[in-house]
Amino acid sequence: MFDGRIIKSLLALNGVSGSVQDILSWIRQRNQDVHVAVNLVDFDDLQHWSFDNKTKNLKHDTGLFFAVEGIKVRINTDHEIIWSQRIINQPEIGYLGILAKEIDGVFYFLLQAKIEPGNVNNVQLSPTLQATRSNYNQAHGGRRPVFLEYFQKSTVKQLLLDQLQSEQGGSFLRKRNRNMIVVVEGDVSLSPDFRWLTLGQIQALMQFDNIVNMDTRTVLSGLKLVDGFGKTTFYEVNKFFADHKFHGDVEMFFFSELSLVGYKTIDEILFWLSELKSKYELQVKSIPLNEVDEWVITRSEVYREDKRFFKVVAAKIEIQNREVQTWGQPMIQPMQEGLCAFIAKKINGIIHFLVQAKIECGNFDVVEMAPTVQCLTGNYKDGYLYTPDFLDYVLDASEDMIILNTLQSEEGGRFFHEQNRYIIVKADSGFCVDVPENYQWLTLGQLKEFLRYNNYLNIQARSLLAALNYTKGINE
Amino acid sequence: MFDGRIIKSLLALNGVSGSVQDILSWIRQRNQDVHVAVNLVDFDDLQHWSFDNKTKNLKHDTGLFFAVEGIKVRINTDHEIIWSQRIINQPEIGYLGILAKEIDGVFYFLLQAKIEPGNVNNVQLSPTLQATRSNYNQAHGGRRPVFLEYFQKSTVKQLLLDQLQSEQGGSFLRKRNRNMIVVVEGDVSLSPDFRWLTLGQIQALMQFDNIVNMDTRTVLSGLKLVDGFGKTTFYEVNKFFADHKFHGDVEMFFFSELSLVGYKTIDEILFWLSELKSKYELQVKSIPLNEVDEWVITRSEVYREDKRFFKVVAAKIEIQNREVQTWGQPMIQPMQEGLCAFIAKKINGIIHFLVQAKIECGNFDVVEMAPTVQCLTGNYKDGYLYTPDFLDYVLDASEDMIILNTLQSEEGGRFFHEQNRYIIVKADSGFCVDVPENYQWLTLGQLKEFLRYNNYLNIQARSLLAALNYTKGINE
Numbered sequence: 016m017f018d019g020r021i022i023k024s025l026l027a028l029n030g031v032s033g034s035v036q037d038i039l040s041w042i043r044q045r046n047q048d049v050h051v052a053v054n055l056v057d058f059d060d061l062q063h064w065s066f067d068n069k070t071k072n073l074k075h076d077t078g079l080f081f082a083v084e085g086i087k088v089r090i091n092t093d094h095e096i097i098w099s100q101r102i103i104n105q106p107e108i109g110y111l112g113i114l115a116k117e118i119d120g121v122f123y124f125l126l127q128a129k130i131e132p133g134n135v136n137n138v139q140l141s142p143t144l145q146a147t148r149s150n151y152n153q154a155h156g157g158r159r160p161v162f163l164e165y166f167q168k169s170t171v172k173q174l175l176l177d178q179l180q181s182e183q184g185g186s187f188l189r190k191r192n193r194n195m196i197v198v199v200e201g202d203v204s205l206s207p208d209f210r211w212l213t214l215g216q217i218q219a220l221m222q223f224d225n226i227v228n229m230d231t232r233t234v235l236s237g238l239k240l241v242d243g244f245g246k247t248t249f250y251e252v253n254k255f256f257a258d259h260k261f262h263g264d265v266e267m268f269f270f271s272e273l274s275l276v277g278y279k280t281i282d283e284i285l286f287w288l289s290e291l292k293s294k295y296e297l298q299v300k301s302i303p304l305n306e307v308d309e310w311v312i313t314r315s316e317v318y319r320e321d322k323r324f325f326k327v328v329a330a331k332i333e334i335q336n337r338e339v340q341t342w343g344q345p346m347i348q349p350m351q352e353g354l355c356a357f358i359a360k361k362i363n364g365i366i367h368f369l370v371q372a373k374i375e376c377g378n379f380d381v382v383e384m385a386p387t388v389q390c391l392t393g394n395y396k397d398g399y400l401y402t403p404d405f406l407d408y409v410l411d412a413s414e415d416m417i418i419l420n421t422l423q424s425e426e427g428g429r430f431f432h433e434q435n436r437y438i439i440v441k442a443d444s445g446f447c448v449d450v451p452e453n454y455q456w457l458t459l460g461q462l463k464e465f466l467r468y469n470n471y472l473n474i475q476a477r478s479l480l481a482a483l484n485y486t487k488g489i490n491e
Numbered sequence: 492m493f494d495g496r497i498i499k500s501l502l503a504l505n506g507v508s509g510s511v512q513d514i515l516s517w518i519r520q521r522n523q524d525v526h527v528a529v530n531l532v533d534f535d536d537l538q539h540w541s542f543d544n545k546t547k548n549l550k551h552d553t554g555l556f557f558a559v560e561g562i563k564v565r566i567n568t569d570h571e572i573i574w575s576q577r578i579i580n581q582p583e584i585g586y587l588g589i590l591a592k593e594i595d596g597v598f599y600f601l602l603q604a605k606i607e608p609g610n611v612n613n614v615q616l617s618p619t620l621q622a623t624r625s626n627y628n629q630a631h632g633g634r635r636p637v638f639l640e641y642f643q644k645s646t647v648k649q650l651l652l653d654q655l656q657s658e659q660g661g662s663f664l665r666k667r668n669r670n671m672i673v674v675v676e677g678d679v680s681l682s683p684d685f686r687w688l689t690l691g692q693i694q695a696l697m698q699f700d701n702i703v704n705m706d707t708r709t710v711l712s713g714l715k716l717v718d719g720f721g722k723t724t725f726y727e728v729n730k731f732f733a734d735h736k737f738h739g740d741v742e743m744f745f746f747s748e749l750s751l752v753g754y755k756t757i758d759e760i761l762f763w764l765s766e767l768k769s770k771y772e773l774q775v776k777s778i779p780l781n782e783v784d785e786w787v788i789t790r791s792e793v794y795r796e797d798k799r800f801f802k803v804v805a806a807k808i809e810i811q812n813r814e815v816q817t818w819g820q821p822m823i824q825p826m827q828e829g830l831c832a833f834i835a836k837k838i839n840g841i842i843h844f845l846v847q848a849k850i851e852c853g854n855f856d857v858v859e860m861a862p863t864v865q866c867l868t869g870n871y872k873d874g875y876l877y878t879p880d881f882l883d884y885v886l887d888a889s890e891d892m893i894i895l896n897t898l899q900s901e902e903g904g905r906f907f908h909e910q911n912r913y914i915i916v917k918a919d920s921g922f923c924v925d926v927p928e929n930y931q932w933l934t935l936g937q938l939k940e941f942l943r944y945n946n947y948l949n950i951q952a953r954s955l956l957a958a959l960n961y962t963k964g965i966n967e
Binding site: 108171179282285287289293298468470 | 583757763768943946
């Protein structure tokens with residue numbers, strides 16, 4: 016039975032933690048209260064981290080956490096492409112877990128005002144639990160993560176979501192996290208870093224730059240708004256909308272989410288992916304970091320000769336409210352800002368999103384579905400490498416066609432000051448439905464269906480979906 | 492609209508190629524007509540194949556086809572398990588394609604009476620096209636595979652099926668094939684090796700030992716019988732059954748296939764898999780073959796010191812009707828016969844299959860869903876290693892509880908004389924619905940749904956599903 020619990024949470028802009036402004040004030044306050052100092056240093060100054068004598072791989076003394084290594088990539092399609100690059104190898108599956116709870120008939124999600132060393136603005140809203148296996152096995156000798164038991168001991172009936180989803184395939188080698196939402200009943204005791212927020216509040220906060228962190232965005236992206244625990248029919252949703260006096264634009268996205276058949280069927284999309292995964296034969300081989308071409312290793316940086324893409328740096332970190340308060344670690348610092356954009360278009364009355372099948376060397380399964388445009392701005396600004404399809408359309412979009420336009424951070428535990436621009440634009444009526452073979456139109460329902468089966472949507476696409484405000488409509 | 496085309500094909504035991512007996516005669520005739528000689532020789536006698544001087548990996552001079560290498564496996568759950576073993580590395584995705592065609596309102600599938608060097612009885616029924624990338628790029632300098640263009644140039648509207656499915660995770664490193672069924676119209680010119688068969692005929696032939704090869708079985712396992720191209724409702728199927736005077740046992744499996752919700756929901760099964768994939772941290776590292784523990788390399792064999800599992804041998808092959816007629820290659824020869832068995836049980840009136848989440852070192856994604864029992868008989872017969880759960884139940888089943896019991900061959904292009912026993916037994920009413928945490932009850936509809944998304948069901952489970960005769964009922 017459809018009870019609209021998730022939709023009610025989406026519509027609630029005020030809740031047990033006050034208004035959106037109250038939450039912003041709380042984040043500001045946490046920023047002032049907690050002492051943070053992050054300084055870039057030489058690699059020699061990092062305790063417990065070192066370059067391996069033989070391979071020059073950068074790793075922790077225990078072999079745990081993560082390592083910076085090299086890979087050789089070979090893509091064999093009509094012609095052969097071969098390159099080598101550095102990659103982060105972190106084979107552990109970590110928890111990204113959010114507790115949910117019904118309070119006065121509305122669903123709330125427990126977020127944490129958490130500082131990560133790489134965050135541009137220190138505090139961002141993180142999941143209830145964010146822990147690698149090394150973390151929760153206390154490999155660093157720190158405190159045991161709070162709320163861990165809620166996720167380790169959850170029963171299947173408590174689960175709104177339990178998915179293994181990918182991280183950036185350009186930076187991580189087949190890395191995945193376990194994205195969970197666990198529904199609890201009864202009292203949960205909270206430290207001052209934690210607050211219960213409605214989905215509407217979290218979505219409103221995603222319209223601001225760098226407030227909701229990447230891990231929160233990926234977990235929430237999997238949530239179906241009109242499904243909840245059971246099956247939902249158009250009739251039930253229509254009735255819910257009528258009862259609540261919703262109409263027009265508000266309903267638009269909901270109906271797209273209910274559409275499992277769109278311009279293409281799920282089977283046709285699966286067949287399209289099978290063909291592309293077969294066509295692009297991707298082979299990735301681990302190699303020592305010192306065998307990666309065109310990379311320079313200095314006392315304090317590992318970077319490409321042409322200073323493009325990113326560099327590896329060393330950071331010394333002091334943060335007051337973490338399991339371990341002082342530590343050093345390598346971080347990835349981008350050399351360019353990135354852009355991720357979806358183009359959305361009404362086809363036969365239903366909103367569709369233009370998805371790109373993108374091959375990235377760290378992908379778990381050759382291609383994942385990515386935003387329409389996903390690129391580094393430096394690369395297109397000076398015409399380096401290539402001009403991505405549909406980039407001009409996104410950059411030239413007029414204000415009234417833009418549904419979303421924010422800066423969002425990548426994971427602040429690994430990436431130093433990395434933020435990317437996230438955009439959703441609507442296509443005008445002249446926008447052609449026929450697209451190149453690597454692109455496909457999907458409804459929201461189809462996108463959410465693929466999310467259930469893991470490793471189909473990449474993290475950039477998931478980030479955009481999480482920030483999509485269903486209550487802001489599209490008019491053609 | 493439901494038109495029952497696939498069901499009609501299932502029910503047709505006579506067709507354009509005659510009766511089941513006629514097809515068996517044709518296979519016997521092909522066996523007599525085609526000259527075959529397979530002899531085991533020394534590795535030195537294999538042209539183009541050699542052990543690498545440094546690693547002892549066994550490979551083709553071109554680096555193509557496949558290689559026998561070593562892997563080191565580490566499974567990190569409550570305790571750590573580490574071992575090393577040999578594995579076949581064949582990173583190419585090959586085609587397993589079947590052409591389908593409607594003749595007089597009934598669907599037919601084009602199979603080939605094909606000899607593979609490892610087949611115990613030489614000729615088995617293979618897909619229309621069975622070709623690795625090395626094959627169809629003609630790396631061996633042979634003829635171009637016939638019918639290749641039908642699959643390379645197929646449009647999405649012609650596809651009944653296009654899936655990337657796994658091979659044996661215990662023998663192959665992340666190997667996958669592209670399983671396709673392409674519907675054609677118009678005349679197709681056939682050599683004497685090819686015949687159009689109905690689904691009913693193919694299923695009848697699967698009740699015999701070693702007639703339908705593994706590749707045909709994996710392709711057909713993905714076919715939904717009651718779905719066809721579109722959506723199907725219980726009402727439509729009921730009407731179809733009433734029109735055709737079906738009843739009772741015949742309908743049983745069809746209704747299980749229509750049930751996407753069973754004892755568990757799809758989401759609950761996905762959550763169960765996410766938990767197990769997170770729990771069993773699987774790390775697989777390539778190592779040289781000469782660093783694999785407890786293996787012996789002689790002039791003519793590579794085997795384990797204790798002579799268990801399998802050995803690698805060298806075969807010299809002469810076959811008359813292939814692209815290349817004489818060649819040598821390494822093959823895998825089993826030391827023990829295997830057993831794959833499903834237990835099926837009616838739960839709340841719907842047939843469910845008891846599935847095991849099985850971790851195998853070559854798996855694409857940690858665990859795949861496997862039959863209730865999947866083991867080597869030598870291992871349980873003398874109590875070596877372990878006694879698998881539910882094994883006794885399967886071995887002690889009385890004749891009237893057995894739905895399927897045949898010997899089927901593994902892929903004869905790689906495996907030398909490997910055949911395994913495939914069994915489906917029904918559970919009596921006393922069989923407990925509560926099962927250990929690695930097991931789960933799934934309906935046929937759920938199993939077929941997971942098949943769509945690739946790498947969820949292992950090849951042994953798919954083989955059993957393909958051989959399941961829906962028209963043989965279960966009575967409790």
